[in-house]
Amino acid sequence: MQSSTPSYAGFYEASLASPVDFWAEQATKIAWYNAPVQTLTVNEKGFYRWFDGGTLNTCYLAVDYHVEHGRAEQVALIYDSPVTKNVQKYTYAQLQSEVAKLAGALRQLGVEKGDCVVIYMPMVPEAAFAMLACARLGAVHSVVFGGFAPHELAIRIDDTRPKVVISASCGIEFERVIPYKPLLDDAIRLAQFKPPHCLILQRPQIHALVQVERDVDFSTAVAQAEPVDCVPVDALDPLYVLYTSGTTGKPKGIVRDNGGHAVAMKFSMQYVYNIKPGDVYWAASDLGWAVGHSYIIYAPLIQGCTTILFEGKPVRTPDAGTFWRIISEHRVKVFFTAPTAFRAIRKEDPQAEFLQKYDLDCLQQLFVAGERCDPSTLKWLQEITNKPIIDHWWQTESGWPMIANMTGVELLPVKPGSATKPVSGFDVQILDEDGQPLGANQEGYVCLKLPLPPGCLPTLWNDDARFQESYLSKFPGYYFSGDGGYKDDDGYVYIMGRVDDVINVAGHRLSTGEMEEFVASHPAVAECAVVGIQDEMRGQRPVAFVVLKDGMAIDEPTIETQLVTLIREQIGAVAYFKSAIIVKRLPKTRSGKILRKVMRQIADGESYNIPSTIDDPAILGEIAEKLQNRKIGKGFGEFAVT
Known part of the structure; x- marks a missing residue:
């Protein structure tokens, strides 16, 4: 535990007792162009907003700030791709160069502050550059899983109306090459809105046919572009839109603002994950998930860490030892992935024989999230790694953990089946059908008393009414998570699964x-x-x-x-x-x-x-x-x- 930090209980209670003071202090830890005028406000629709009046640029915080403050030659991004047998490393200075030139290419295609860009790419460095380039311009990016079906991509194109779609010729799954361009073309055919431009990255495995009117070669455009500087944006301006399933079948566009998001990312790296600048952090996820946004790109880079972008699977690329190899080779301090990945590894290597080949002394903690970690998998991981295994719970909507073992504050005892206790700023309550709080060990609706802390969704993309209906109407004064669960006698929270479809x-x-x-x-x-x-x-x-x-x-x-x-x-x-x-x-x-x-x-x-x-x-x-x-x-x- 850090000597300057109180116990978990004291730190957590302080965040609820005076959220304005608590988050105003945390906001001083990032570099604003102009400091916020008000820490917490309520708009005309009754929605809460954080850091009104502040201006910043998220790409500056994640890249340029570190170049200017002594980390130019530190490795910022490691691309490790067992499917292509390729490892590439980019320093913060190199990352700045790549991102600034891609931002210049996007500007030449008409992208300016407030415009949308859809990113439909595999797990390659250019996908990370694209996200940061949009942030640099003040444009709003929307990442869609590479290889997602045309129908789903078309819905997202119609909802965001992007100036540019950035894609690639193909993705690779278990050494199977999946052409992306035909999927993208089908999506645009299905969509009512037709994007003016598609920026296509050609990969060696497949060369995609380009249409002269709409398609632009990625490498050529970047080579011809002039680098651009970061564009100041308001704290309340959107950074990205990320779609998650809704009960109507139409996906919900989760909006992430710039100011609250940056503060939350910085806070979570220090207090949830106990990661310091210069540490190596790896979230084995996909950029199409909130995990990929928060903990492959933004949080590690804002904190000045080295982050890993992994193109592969936990097994069969080439074997069930891939995760252990990467941790050992790149000296990962904190690792984060989904329990599904470890269930796949356990199925292929139940005795963890591959793990014995690698030195994991560098690894301090292992986090799991994305779904409930069953006690059997948790116990197996504890036994084979002899490391703290930290289950934690959050959603696309929150953008960062709501329930976790805050290892940068105080490492609490682990209880299998529980994500531990609420994170600072999240007033988690279990309510019955009438909206009344339930006692210990009584299962009900998992809700969070408003206001939600910085970094959580302020609304849905172009749909305030659906935001109100989906999250705020069932229990007035609370955010309804859509999950059921309970708290035990010690205040540990157990998430039992969705209560909708x-x-x-x-x-x-x-x-x-x-x-x-x-x-x-x-x-x-x-x-x-x-x-x-x-x-x-x-x-x-x-x-x-x-x-x-x-x-x-x-x-x-x-x-x-x-x-x-x-x-x-x-x-x-x-x-x-x-x-x-x-x-x-x-x-x-x-x-x-x-x-x-x-x-x-x-x-x-x-x-x-x-x-x-x-x-x-x-x-x-x-x-x-x-x-x-x-x-x-x-x-x-x-x-x-x-």
């Missing part, structure tokens, strides 16, 4: 409601229900229960294959949609509500209560029998994982 598949938040829309579009399907069931590798995976139209002569394997293809085309492989089960009827209440929760409980082998309003209890027996015959679900033999 959004499921978590290997860290990807996906809407089962959206999947139902696509499944229902099949000409043979009369009605359907998609539920998320437990999966030992991915946390959850979707299973569809379908009722066929009368007279349809199609068997289960055939319709399953067709629906798998349909979901892959419309959402992408990230959905991990593998199973469709034909049933005579769906279980419903007499009012017509489909009993999705009960269906999930049957699949997960949990006890469940049959509602008194169910119209036909026998259908539950048919569902259980179908699951058992297919050996789908925790209660019916092995998981169907590959």
Whole structure:
């Protein structure tokens, strides 16, 4: 524990007792062009805003500041790509040069402060340069997972209306080359808005065909551009938009502002992750996730660390020792990834034989998040690494941890299944249906009393009404997380999962409601229900229960294959949609509500209560029998994982 820092309890309570004073002090730790006039304000719609009147530039904080203050020759970014057998290192000075020139190329294509740019790229250095170049210009970036289905990309293009889409010729998955340009072209064809320009990075594996009218070669544009300086922006101006699934099927554009975000990133590196300038920090994630934004790019660089950009998978690139090799080779102090990754490693290397090949003395802590870390995986990691394993919980909406073991303040005892205690600034409460706080060990809705601390979403992109409806309306005065959970007698928080139709598949938040829309579009399907069931590798995976139209002569394997293809085309492989089960009827209440929760409980082998309003209890027996015959679900033999 740092000598100047009080205990966790004292530090946390200070943040709630006087949030304005607490965050005003934290704001002095970043370099503003103009200091904020007011720390906390409320706008005309009743939404909270942090650091009004302050001006800054996030790219300056992440890059130029360090060049000016003695870190020009320190390595800022390590690109480690086992899929291409390539390692590249960029100092802060080199990073500044690359980003400034790319920003110049974007300006030549018409991008100015306040414009949007969509980034649809693999995990390559140019993707990081693109994010920072947008921040440098005061433009708003929106990163979309490379390889995401055209339908999903088109929705994001229509919502952001980008001046430029930055993409690449291909991505690489397990040495399988995936062309991106055809996917991008299809997305633009589907989108109502047509971006004026596409900046295409040509990779050696595939050369993409470019269209003269719209497409611009990335390398040529950068080579011909003049570098540009950082553009001052207001603290309340948006830095980026990142989309997350909503219950309507239409993704929600999470807005991140510049000022609150920068303060939160700096704060979290010091107090949550206990990382100092010059340390090597690695978040094995994707830039398409909030984790990639916060903890591959912005937080480590704002803190003056060396960050690692990893192109590969935890296994088969080339083996289950890849993570340990990178930690050892690059002397990583703190490592952060999803439990899914370690479940994959454990499956291929249960005795952790690969780990024995590497020296992990440099590693001080290992953080996991993105989904609940099951006690079995936590225990296995503790045993094989003999390091503190820190589970923590946050969301795309928050942008940084809400519940964690604040290792830069005080390392608290670990309790398997719990993400530990609330982080400073987050007043976490468990509420019942009427919005009343519940006592210890009573499960309810996980909510946060307003105001949320800096760095959290101030609203949704061009949709204040949906922001209010989605997060603030259920419990006035609180942010509703969408998760259920409880606190134990010691104040430790346990997150038990979503209470809406959004499921978590290997860290990807996906809407089962959206999947139902696509499944229902099949000409043979009369009605359907998609539920998320437990999966030992991915946390959850979707299973569809379908009722066929009368007279349809199609068997289960055939319709399953067709629906798998349909979901892959419309959402992408990230959905991990593998199973469709034909049933005579769906279980419903007499009012017509489909009993999705009960269906999930049957699949997960949990006890469940049959509602008194169910119209036909026998259908539950048919569902259980179908699951058992297919050996789908925790209660019916092995998981169907590959």
